[in-house]
Amino acid sequence: MFGAITKAYGALKSIAVGLGITGRAVFQEQSTVIYPMAEVKNLGHYRGHIELVGSDADPARPRCVACGQCMDMCPSGCITVETAMAPAELKTNAFIRAESIMGQLTPAAHFDVMIGEREPKRFVLDYSACSLCGQCVRNCPAGALRFSTHAYFLSRDRADFVLDLKERLAGQAEQARQAEQARQAEQARQASGSPQAEGGRTHE
Amino acid sequence: MSLDTPLLSLLLGLAAILAFAGANGIVLVWVERKVAGRCQRRPGPLHVGPYGLLQPLADALKLISKQLITPRRSDRLLYWGAPLLSFMPVPICFLPLPFLPEMATVRLNLGLILILSFIGLNSISLCLAGLGSNNKWSLLGAARAIAQTVSFEIPLLLAALTAVFMAGSMDLHEVMAAQGPWPWQWFGFMNPLALLLFLISAVAETNRAPFDLPEAESELTAGFHTEYSGMGFGIFFLAEYAYILIICGVAAALFLGGQQGPVAPGPWWFLAKMYALVLLVIQLRWTLPRVRFDQLLNLCWRWMTPAALLNILATMLVMLALKGA
Amino acid sequence: MAQTDRRLTPAREQYAPPVVRTDVLEQIQDLCRAMSLWPMTFGLACCAIEMMAAGMARFDMARFGAEVFRPSPRQSDLMIVAGTVNRKMAPALVRLYEQMPAPKWVIAMGNCAISGGPFRSPGQYNVVEGVDKLIPVDIYVSGCPPRPEALLEGLFALQEKITGRRWWPNPTEGMR
Ligand code: SF4
Numbered sequence: 001m002f003g004a005i006t007k008a009y010g011a012l013k014s015i016a017v018g019l020g021i022t023g024r025a026v027f028q029e030q031s032t033v034i035y036p037m038a039e040v041k042n043l044g045h046y047r048g049h050i051e052l053v054g055s056d057a058d059p060a061r062p063r064c065v066a067c068g069q070c071m072d073m074c075p076s077g078c079i080t081v082e083t084a085m086a087p088a089e090l091k092t093n094a095f096i097r098a099e100s101i102m103g104q105l106t107p108a109a110h111f112d113v114m115i116g117e118r119e120p121k122r123f124v125l126d127y128s129a130c131s132l133c134g135q136c137v138r139n140c141p142a143g144a145l146r147f148s149t150h151a152y153f154l155s156r157d158r159a160d161f162v163l164d165l166k167e168r169l170a171g172q173a174e175q176a177r178q179a180e181q182a183r184q185a186e187q188a189r190q191a192s193g194s195p196q197a198e199g200g201r202t203h204e
Numbered sequence: 205m206s207l208d209t210p211l212l213s214l215l216l217g218l219a220a221i222l223a224f225a226g227a228n229g230i231v232l233v234w235v236e237r238k239v240a241g242r243c244q245r246r247p248g249p250l251h252v253g254p255y256g257l258l259q260p261l262a263d264a265l266k267l268i269s270k271q272l273i274t275p276r277r278s279d280r281l282l283y284w285g286a287p288l289l290s291f292m293p294v295p296i297c298f299l300p301l302p303f304l305p306e307m308a309t310v311r312l313n314l315g316l317i318l319i320l321s322f323i324g325l326n327s328i329s330l331c332l333a334g335l336g337s338n339n340k341w342s343l344l345g346a347a348r349a350i351a352q353t354v355s356f357e358i359p360l361l362l363a364a365l366t367a368v369f370m371a372g373s374m375d376l377h378e379v380m381a382a383q384g385p386w387p388w389q390w391f392g393f394m395n396p397l398a399l400l401l402f403l404i405s406a407v408a409e410t411n412r413a414p415f416d417l418p419e420a421e422s423e424l425t426a427g428f429h430t431e432y433s434g435m436g437f438g439i440f441f442l443a444e445y446a447y448i449l450i451i452c453g454v455a456a457a458l459f460l461g462g463q464q465g466p467v468a469p470g471p472w473w474f475l476a477k478m479y480a481l482v483l484l485v486i487q488l489r490w491t492l493p494r495v496r497f498d499q500l501l502n503l504c505w506r507w508m509t510p511a512a513l514l515n516i517l518a519t520m521l522v523m524l525a526l527k528g529a
Numbered sequence: 530m531a532q533t534d535r536r537l538t539p540a541r542e543q544y545a546p547p548v549v550r551t552d553v554l555e556q557i558q559d560l561c562r563a564m565s566l567w568p569m570t571f572g573l574a575c576c577a578i579e580m581m582a583a584g585m586a587r588f589d590m591a592r593f594g595a596e597v598f599r600p601s602p603r604q605s606d607l608m609i610v611a612g613t614v615n616r617k618m619a620p621a622l623v624r625l626y627e628q629m630p631a632p633k634w635v636i637a638m639g640n641c642a643i644s645g646g647p648f649r650s651p652g653q654y655n656v657v658e659g660v661d662k663l664i665p666v667d668i669y670v671s672g673c674p675p676r677p678e679a680l681l682e683g684l685f686a687l688q689e690k691i692t693g694r695r696w697w698p699n700p701t702e703g704m705r
């Protein structure tokens with residue numbers, strides 16, 4: 001009899017505790033990001049599909065030396081690189097060593113590539129097969145690949161996920177150039193106009 | 205024209221009750237989703253209309269415009285009769301509830317019996333839905349629904365009977381009048397066990413979580429309404445919310461003093477108490493996990509039914525003693 | 530000559546708007562459908578975890594009325610194919626799609642559902658390379674897995690497809 005009463009008491013108490021927890025949650029601060037109006041703060045860390053990196057001299061020209069290492073490394077075969085000879089003036093006599101880090105047990109194979117000898121004619125990524133494993137970025141000897149922060153990539157057409165990265169790089173370089181021009185024009189305007197007016201807005 | 209008046213008032217009353225049940229369903233859907241969200245520290249419906257208020261409206265219009273599917277080899281009559289039968293007792297159950305001051309409602313000296321018996325019809329409609337849809341999940345859900353409602357009807361009735369004994373009447377208005385304005389004069393305060401038993405069986409009777417076994421989606425897809433699309437499903441939900449409201453109204457009238465209140469007694473007290481109980485039921489749903497079926501039946505037959513019997517005996521003895529003194 | 534032959538005069542436009550404009554009603558109906566897309570509880574692989582995350586407190590799909598994950602296909606409007614579809618699952622997937630009442634929509638979430646993703650390789654024997662080989666897909670959300678916000682974006686894109694306009698502001702980051 002007493003056992004029954006204590007059991008019933010325990011059950012009721014646990015219900016009350018549960019109600020207390022949810023009741024308190026009602027008045028607690030919510031953890032929701034109100035998404036399209038606000039976004040998470042660390043989207044910079046997102047590893048989206050890969051992107052070519054522009055060379056130092058010409059940001060519209062990829063750093064890629066067309067060694068084909070990324071193509072070989074990709075487990076899903078999403079990368080297609082078509083090579084062409086680079087313009088003669090880019091040719092250097094420097095070599096970089098391409099090493100394939102295949103695993104801990106397999107010996108590392110390596111070969112040397114001349115910088116500026118060849119360049120990609122087309123660099124196509126089929127993102128719809130990519131698993132974002134990062135083998136291509138890790139194994140690129142020229143540091144010519146990076147992850148984008150293209151987090152919200154969707155389409156009504158499956159064919160849109162086949163990306164021509166060289167074209168994208170050219171587009172990005174053009175955008176960056178325009179933004180830079182606009183910034184310089186703005187700076188020039190401010191310098192000639194009233195330098196004191198916006199003293200608080202130094203750029204970092 | 206004199207003949208027309210009762211007919212007219214009947215029709216008007218019916219229309220008013222149906223409108224109230226519909227509006228109530230729509231508001232409670234919003235409240236439920238909002239409470240669910242807040243309990244989990246998220247806002248719930250927010251962007252469709254101000255504070256997401258238009259959300260249930262959008263849902264209702266969408267449900268109306270969905271394709272209605274009748275499964276092949278189902279029993280058409282049972283299949284489409286079930287949602288209607290589920291909603292049909294609702295107007296009758298609303299009649300004896302003391303929403304309004306005494307003169308305006310229908311006075312029935314057996315009001316309580318009327319409500320409790322017609323609520324039982326709901327389980328028949330669930331059974332028909334399960335039988336009619338020619339689907340194993342639905343059938344299992346229906347079997348569970350029957351076992352559950354039939355079992356929990358007993359503690360529900362016994363608990364209600366306790367309050368009836370204390371008041372000496374089955375008319376909800378008189379039960380209300382037998383209680384005083386202050387909380388310690390309410391039957392729920394004098395006899396908390398009866399209130400507790402009534403509330404638990406009420407949740408089980410309306411198939412709400414943690415007793416929503418007839419539609420347990422982890423085991424039975426969607427239970428008895430697995431096959432219903434569009435408005436067939438919508439009507440089941442409308443009926444469910446109406447029954448929650450009814451049973452909470454009965455609890456408010458029997459155990460919480462109904463329209464009695466410390467200041468300005470009147471129908472608003474009844475409404476406030478009823479909706480407070482509805483909120484409690486909704487919060488319970490988002491707090492407790494679902495029980496297992498053997499736990500459910502054990503709870504009913506080994507705990508609640510004996511407790512309700514003992515409680516009613518004790519109440520009678522105390523009342524006899526008080527009368528004798 | 531053809532110009533002088535009056536029997537060959539092309540028909541002129543003879544369209545006058547109807548007296549009762551029912552298209553307004555249809556627009557309202559489309560709006561209601563777009564704002565109450567109930568997805569089916571249907572996760573196939575790792576992407577389903579992100580789908581659950583989209584329904585949880587951090588991103589809360591409920592804000593757009595899409596948190597009602599219905600267990601029964603009869604009550605759902607949207608099938609989110611979240612994960613790898615293999616050959617054994619394919620008949621079940623097609624059957625579930627057929628069991629949904631019209632109007633119904635499909636979002637292919639993740640690279641597996643779009644094209645077989647990392648499992649796509651010559652000679653593989655059990656992964657369906659793209660769920661659009663089985664059922665019509667409205668929106669493809671790419672990623673492995675996509676972020677929960679990307680699924681929300683997919684939902685917005687579907688709403689845009691249904692109603693003809695985007696209802697929510699564009700995010701500032703993550704679109705490029
Ligand atoms: S991240 Fe992995 S799967 Fe994607 S392209 Fe690079 S190597 Fe291929």
Ligand code: SF4
Pocket residue numbers: 063064065066067068069070071081139140141142143144145
């Ligand atoms: S590994 Fe780097 S350098 Fe070689 S082809 Fe790929 S991107 Fe170009």
Ligand code: SF4
Pocket residue numbers: 131574575576577611612613638639640641642646647672673674675
């Ligand atoms: S796309 Fe990637 S995360 Fe999604 S199911 Fe396939 S392997 Fe898993």
